[in-house]
Amino acid sequence: MTSTPVIDVARLNLSYGDFHAVKDLSFQVEKGELYALLGTNGAGKTSTLEAIEGHRRATSGTVRVFGQSPRDRRAVRPRMGIMLQESGFSPDLTVRESVRLIGKLSQREDRVERVLSIVDLTHKAGTQVSQLSGGEKRRLDFATAVYGKPELIFLDEPTTGLDIQSRDALWDAVDKLREDGSTIVLTTHYLEEAQQRADRIGLMHKGTFHREGTVAELTQTLPATIRFALPAPAPALPLPLPLQATRANDGQFLIETFGLQKDLHTLLGWAHANAVELRELQAGPTRLDDVFRSIDRD
Numbered sequence: 170m171t172s173t174p175v176i177d178v179a180r181l182n183l184s185y186g187d188f189h190a191v192k193d194l195s196f197q198v199e200k201g202e203l204y205a206l207l208g209t210n211g212a213g214k215t216s217t218l219e220a221i222e223g224h225r226r227a228t229s230g231t232v233r234v235f236g237q238s239p240r241d242r243r244a245v246r247p248r249m250g251i252m253l254q255e256s257g258f259s260p261d262l263t264v265r266e267s268v269r270l271i272g273k274l275s276q277r278e279d280r281v282e283r284v285l286s287i288v289d290l291t292h293k294a295g296t297q298v299s300q301l302s303g304g305e306k307r308r309l310d311f312a313t314a315v316y317g318k319p320e321l322i323f324l325d326e327p328t329t330g331l332d333i334q335s336r337d338a339l340w341d342a343v344d345k346l347r348e349d350g351s352t353i354v355l356t357t358h359y360l361e362e363a364q365q366r367a368d369r370i371g372l373m374h375k376g377t378f379h380r381e382g383t384v385a386e387l388t389q390t391l392p393a394t395i396r397f398a399l400p401a402p403a404p405a406l407p408l409p410l411p412l413q414a415t416r417a418n419d420g421q422f423l424i425e426t427f428g429l430q431k432d433l434h435t436l437l438g439w440a441h442a443n444a445v446e447l448r449e450l451q452a453g454p455t456r457l458d459d460v461f462r463s464i465d466r467d
């Protein structure tokens with residue numbers, strides 16, 4: 170027996186007046202998954218998330234969260250933790266008072282001190298929100314996702330403005346929530362984070378999915394790349410290259426290939442046999458950025 174998906178979006182359409190912002194979008198998020206909703210500017214991510222969070226009524230189509238309409242806020246809202254791009258805490262409240270308020274609004278049970286410790290703001294508990302740094306404010310925003318271990322958590326650009334230690338700490342906390350069974354929906358412009366963390370990705374463009382699937386499914390349609398430079402001053406190539414390469418503006422050579430291991434082996438063999446030094450050598454599978462860049466080319 171298959172369980173009900175945590176999120177079930179079926180043929181969702183959202184319009185603003187005459188403008189059709191989201192077009193027949195369908196996807197599901199299963200319990201325990203980390204699903205990244207990514208896309209170009211204006212693709213319709215925020216509109217879609219607003220419909221899932223119960224803030225926006227679908228023009229047509231259906232949205233179900235835990236099998237229920239997210240517009241039924243009393244049933245669904247206590248089970249969701251939403252970390253917005255800015256939570257809008259009152260500047261006069263202290264950090265501890267703000268976390269207490271999150272508890273009241275969420276109707277979930279937790280200990281304020283536990284949440285303060287997870288978001289690393291114990292030492293700022295008595296400080297007014299107006300006196301927090303940008304990164305500290307972001308960590309306070311994250312408390313909305315942590316308080317009471319919600320079953321479904323929305324993280325909207327969660328690491329923007331965070332230093333590397335705070336980012337690592339945030340992802341550790343997310344990992345712990347996932348171990349406890351939470352389902353996560355992530356939006357971010359840090360594609361590396363999505364590539365590392367997401368089980369599945371929905372990549373939106375102009376109101377619909379450009380691609381949807383696992384990272385491997387998204388990237389396998391594009392070739393892997395090998396990049397290198399030759400020692401300066403760059404003479405004409407000392408010998409013909411064994412593989413087809415193009416030259417970028419910065420003088421680097423670029424080889425695109427669906428047979429990375431074999432072609433890399435050929436290139437290294439050629440360089441060794443001809444005593445050619447390959448500088449700044451990089452070889453790797455397609456990255457999510459490349460999938461993004463391919464959007465307008467398709």
Ligand SMILES: Nc1ncnc2c1ncn2[C@@H]1O[C@H](COP(=O)(O)OP(=O)(O)OP(=O)(O)O)[C@@H](O)[C@H]1O
Pocket residue numbers: 185188190208209210211212213214215216217
């Ligand atoms: N209230 C509104 N009235 C009219 N048009 C809107 C409104 N909100 C959004 N739009 C338009 O709908 C489209 C989708 O917007 P949305 O904010 O959902 O995109 P997004 O993918 O979140 O974009 P971004 O990455 O730039 O934040 C955009 O073209 C936007 O201009």
